[in-house]
Amino acid sequence: MNRRRNVASVLVVCLSWCLGSASVALADSPDVVFVPTANDIVLKMLEVGGVKKGDVVYDLGCGDGRIVAMAAKRFGCKGVGFDINPVRVRESNKTVKKLNVGHLVKIEEKNIFDVDLSKASVIMLYLLPALNKKLIPQLNKMKPGSRIVSHEYGMDGGATPDKTIKIISREDNTEHKIYLYTIPLKKKKEKS
Numbered sequence: 001m002n003r004r005r006n007v008a009s010v011l012v013v014c015l016s017w018c019l020g021s022a023s024v025a026l027a028d029s030p031d032v033v034f035v036p037t038a039n040d041i042v043l044k045m046l047e048v049g050g051v052k053k054g055d056v057v058y059d060l061g062c063g064d065g066r067i068v069a070m071a072a073k074r075f076g077c078k079g080v081g082f083d084i085n086p087v088r089v090r091e092s093n094k095t096v097k098k099l100n101v102g103h104l105v106k107i108e109e110k111n112i113f114d115v116d117l118s119k120a121s122v123i124m125l126y127l128l129p130a131l132n133k134k135l136i137p138q139l140n141k142m143k144p145g146s147r148i149v150s151h152e153y154g155m156d157g158g159a160t161p162d163k164t165i166k167i168i169s170r171e172d173n174t175e176h177k178i179y180l181y182t183i184p185l186k187k188k189k190e191k192s
Contacts, residue, residue, distance in 0.1 A: 034063045035063075037151055038176075040169050044167055045067065045124060045178055046075070048178050051074075051122055052077065053076045054121075055071075056078045056079070057080075058080050058115070058117060059080075059082070060112040061127055063083065063091070065094075068092075068105050069096050069098075069105055070099070079106075080107070081108070082108050089107050113134065117139060120142065123139065123148045129153045132153055132155045133157070148179075148180070149180055149181075150179040152176060155179075158188065159186060160185075160186040162181060162186070163179070
């Protein structure tokens with residue numbers, strides 16, 4: 001019994017230390033872990049967002065840059081990827097160079113919560129629901145008719161999607177959700 005209590009005490013101390021360290025580390029770190037979106041899901045996101053040549057596509061938390069680079073390559077539209085992590089920014093720039101779309105796409109190292117979204121006609125997201133919800137004030141400053149496409153997560157009750165699509169990726173054989181929102185965002189209806 002004493003051994004169990006000692007192990008439990010050590011675990012509590014370790015967990016407390018880890019959580020304390022994590023909260024300090026997260027102050028200057030990205031809020032999410034980079035998980036690349038399968039290419040077939042990227043193409044579906046671009047389709048759902050109705051991306052076309054005249055659009056300006058922003059990817060918030062762009063990771064390796066594949067979404068804005070593929071949008072530019074496929075449709076000839078302009079794109080801007082934003083990421084807070086300098087490693088991701090370098091990877092994104094490599095993707096842009098590899099797809100030869102540097103004349104259409106730029107990658108910026110910025111905190112997505114400090115970005116002016118008013119010039120975008122399409123926003124691409126693969127963020128956690130609470131982060132999507134936190135973006136709502138910025139998104140609401142976009143022009144009416146602008147589209148927001150979110151992979152996997154909605155806006156945590158902050159807005160109702162116009163459309164939700166489920167698709168199984170041929171690349172990872174997993175079901176994914178894609179949410180489409182348009183500006184002005186539809187507020188979540190309160191239950192009576």
